[in-house]
Structure formats: structure tokens, C-alpha cells
Amino acid sequence: MLIRWRHLLAALVALPVLGLMVAWLGLIPVGASGGHWAATDWFLHWVMRNSVRTAALDTKTPPLNNAAxxxxxxxxxxxxxxxxxxxxxxxxxxxxxxxxxxxxxxxxxxxxxxxxxxxxxxxxxxxxxxxxxxxxxxxxxxxxxxxxxxxxxxxxxxxxxxxxxxxxxxxxxxxxxPPALACDSCHAETRLDGNGLIPGLAGQSEAYLLESLRAYADGTRPSGVMQAAISGLEPDSFHDLARFYAGQARQSLPPAQSEPALLDHGRRLAEAGDAGRRIPACLTCHDRADGNPAFPVLSGQSAPYLESQLRLFAAKTRGGGAYADLMIPAAENLEERDIEALAAYFSSR
Missing domain, CATH: 1.10.760.10 (Cytochrome c-like domain)
Structure with a gap:
């Protein structure tokens, strides 16, 4: 039998129509209990592995040996x-x-x-x-x-x-x-050793903690960890959490060992800034007895945590409460040594 072009064209039109009809009639099973055919399972995993391998080709891996x-x-x-x-x-x-x-x-x-x-x-x-x-x-x-x-x-x-x-x-x-509070799983003072990436909350102002929780909840302070952690909390509980941690006493942690020159550089930036590079003095806003309670206390936080936050601000990805935007111009001209010096200085205070 001679197959003509019009037969092929008719088949090309009929096959999609037939496929749509089968899908509309619900004849394609989607129940997970039936499993995949072995060929389907192999194909999907093969595609996934190839896709991930290709996507990772230009991904640069940072050092991953940091216990923090x-x-x-x-x-x-x-x-x-x-x-x-x-x-x-x-x-x-x-x-x-x-x-x-x-x-x-x-x-x-x-x-x-x-x-x-x-x-x-x-x-x-x-x-x-x-x-x-x-x-x-x-x-x-x-x-x-x-x-x-x-x-x-x-x-x-x-x-x-x-x-x-x-x-x-x-x-x-x-x-x-077991920890007394779910938040204490990470933030309990007994969990902090001065070298971690998790901040201490005890002794921060209620205003700052409340603003932070709200910023995590609405996504203006990006964090996959914190957004998942508070996803099951009612916003009304934020006040209680902020009040609880604001009333806790800070634990005195041994600061990381730093070179005296690095500490001195951090102290000078914190106290006087660097006008030539448009870096303001940190202590103009932070750690002041008469300061804005919505500004966090930096002294005594771990150096790795402070470094990570400064890098996020410098990259314009930190976000936060109503005053977070003030930190972007304050951090955008910091060099890596400035960040390390400021983190070392405030962790030692």
C-alpha cells in the first residue's frame, strides 16, 4: 500500500487529538501507588542527573571545612x-x-x-x-x-x-x-561558642527582635533557615518571643584570637569610620545606651556571624526592619579586611 503525504499529515493531526482525548477521559493513571515503569524511572533519573551535572559546571565551590x-x-x-x-x-x-x-x-x-x-x-x-x-x-x-x-x-x-x-x-x-523552646535549639546561650554563624539573641532589644521576626516572616530579610523556622508561628507570638529573649542575660563568650593590628583597624573604623572611603563610624548608631532600640547590639556577637552579615549588606541582599537600608551604603565600600577587622573588634568587646 502506498503511503501518501496526506496520510502522514492526517496522522500528525490525529495523534495529538487522540492524546488529548485520552488525557481528557482520565485514562492516564497518576496514582503514586502504581509506581513507574522501570524504563520511566531510569529515564527520569537519567535526565535529572544530566541536568544537575550541566547546571553545576560553572558553580564555584567555596571552602566547606568551616565547622561553624x-x-x-x-x-x-x-x-x-x-x-x-x-x-x-x-x-x-x-x-x-x-x-x-x-x-x-x-x-x-x-x-x-x-x-x-x-x-x-x-x-x-x-x-x-x-x-x-x-x-x-x-x-x-x-x-x-x-x-x-x-x-x-x-x-x-x-x-x-x-x-x-x-x-x-x-x-x-x-x-x-531537649531545649526548652524550639528557638533555643539554635539560639540558646549554651549553644553559642563565639565561633558560630548563629547569633545570640539574649539581651537584644525587644524592638530589634520584633522587627527581625516580622522581616523574616514577610521576606524582606531573606533567610531560608529562618523563614522555615518561623513558618508555623502565629505573628501574635512574635511579641512574646521578642520579649523573652530581650529579658535574657547575655553569656560572656571568649572572643576568637585576632591579630592586634586587625583589632586596632576594626576599632578605628568602629569609632571614627573612614571619611575618605565613605565608611561611617559604626558606634555612631550601634551599642549606644541612648541609641535607637531598633539597632542591634553588635558587641559580643561571634566574628563569623558579624562577617556574614556585613558581606550580605555589602552585596545588598541582607534586608531587615525599617532601618536596614541604612546599612547598605554603610557597608558597600567595605573591603574584606575591613569586614574581618570590624567583626573581630566587636566580637572582642
Whole structure:
């Protein structure tokens, strides 16, 4: 039988119409209980791996050997990831294993990805699975912290995970106990050691803490970690949390060891600024007894945390309360040594 062009044209028109008809009639099963055909499962994973590999080609990996990254990521992992992927202290739930595809055991799959590829997965998520993207695009530092944590996860034991995630906090006799507040999982004074990326909240003003919570909630202060942490809170509870931490006493933490020249450079910038480079004096606004209560107290915060915040302001991605915009021009002319010096000086006060 001779196949003519008009036959091919008719087939090309009929096939999409037939496909739409099958879809409209509901004949294509979408139930997860049926699973995928083996060929479909292989194809989807093949496409995903190729996509991630290509997307990661121009991703530059920063150093990931900073231990301060781990507690920041571990707390988020416990609240946002462990339910599906399991953790060193709990297996994947039956509900997670019933997903299609089921979330993988990270101890098995993390070693098969590079750091850059893990960053792409955590930052952007994976379509057609339950893997979400990071809640904000402006906090690559948080995503890299998660990558550093994931790299350690396959060999992590239960006590280490409990300590890092804040599910339990050390008490005087060395044993562990659950934190009194969910926020204390990360921010309890006993969790702070002067070298972390998590800020101390105790002793900050109620006004500053309240503004910060509201900024996290409405997205004007981007943070995937904090947006997930407060997502289940009612806005009415922000006042109580702010009041609670404002009333807590600050713990005296040993500052990181810094060169005297670096500390002196930070002190001069804090006290007098640098008019030639349009850098204002930090102490004009911060840490003043008669200052605006909406400005945070910087003294005694860890140097790594202060460095991270200054870098975010310099990159114009920090955000915050009503006065956050004042910090962008204040930080935009800071060089890396200025940032390190200011962080070292305020952490030592």
C-alpha cells in the first residue's frame, strides 16, 4: 500500500487529538501507588542527573571545612529535611517511603554527587519529586552551609547529630536534654561558642527582635533557615518571643584570637569610620545606651556571624526592619579586611 503525504499529515493531526482525548477521559493513571515503569524511572533519573551535572559546571565551590557551618544547617535539616530523608537518629517515615519517587537515603546518594551538584539540588530543588527549592534565592551562604553538612552526614553518628541540630543541649554533667523552646535549639546561650554563624539573641532589644521576626516572616530579610523556622508561628507570638529573649542575660563568650593590628583597624573604623572611603563610624548608631532600640547590639556577637552579615549588606541582599537600608551604603565600600577587622573588634568587646 502506498503511503501518501496526506496520510502522514492526517496522522500528525490525529495523534495529538487522540492524546488529548485520552488525557481528557482520565485514562492516564497518576496514582503514586502504581509506581513507574522501570524504563520511566531510569529515564527520569537519567535526565535529572544530566541536568544537575550541566547546571553545576560553572558553580564555584567555596571552602566547606568551616565547622561553624554545621549547626546552622543541622537545625534546618532536622525541621525541613529529616521527615523525608531520615537522619542519624530516625529512619525515613512510612509516608516518605510511599512517595513517588521515595526520597533517597542521603547516606547512600550524597557521595555520588559533587559539592557543586549538591548545591544545585539544594538551591533549586528537583521537579516531579517532593524536593523543594531553597526558600530564598539570596542566601547562597546558607545553601553552602547545607552542602557542608550533607558532606558530613553519611559518617555522622547520633550524638553528633543531636548536638549539631540542637535536638538536645549539653548541661553541666555532660548529658543532653531537649531545649526548652524550639528557638533555643539554635539560639540558646549554651549553644553559642563565639565561633558560630548563629547569633545570640539574649539581651537584644525587644524592638530589634520584633522587627527581625516580622522581616523574616514577610521576606524582606531573606533567610531560608529562618523563614522555615518561623513558618508555623502565629505573628501574635512574635511579641512574646521578642520579649523573652530581650529579658535574657547575655553569656560572656571568649572572643576568637585576632591579630592586634586587625583589632586596632576594626576599632578605628568602629569609632571614627573612614571619611575618605565613605565608611561611617559604626558606634555612631550601634551599642549606644541612648541609641535607637531598633539597632542591634553588635558587641559580643561571634566574628563569623558579624562577617556574614556585613558581606550580605555589602552585596545588598541582607534586608531587615525599617532601618536596614541604612546599612547598605554603610557597608558597600567595605573591603574584606575591613569586614574581618570590624567583626573581630566587636566580637572582642
Amino acid at each position: 557551618m554545621l549547626p546552622l544547617a543541622a537545625g534546618h535539616f532536622e525541621t525541613g529535611c529529616a521527615l523525608c530523608h531520615g537522619s542519624p537518629v530516625q529512619k525515613r517515615s512510612a509516608a516518605a517511603l510511599a512517595m513517588l519517587p521515595p526520597p533517597p537515603d542521603l547516606a547512600e546518594v550524597v557521595p555520588t554527587w559533587t559539592d557543586a551538584q549538591l548545591f544545585e539540588i539544594v538551591q533549586h530543588g528537583v521537579r516531579f519529586t517532593g524536593m523543594p527549592y531553597w526558600p530564598t534565592r539570596d542566601r547562597e551562604d546558607e545553601v553552602w552551609a547545607m552542602v557542608a553538612f550533607l558532606r558530613q552526614l553519611p559518617d555522622m553518628d547520633g550524638p553528633t547529630y543531636l548536638r549539631l541540630s540542637g535536638l538536645a543541649t549539653p548541661i553541666q554533667d555532660g548529658t543532653l536534654r
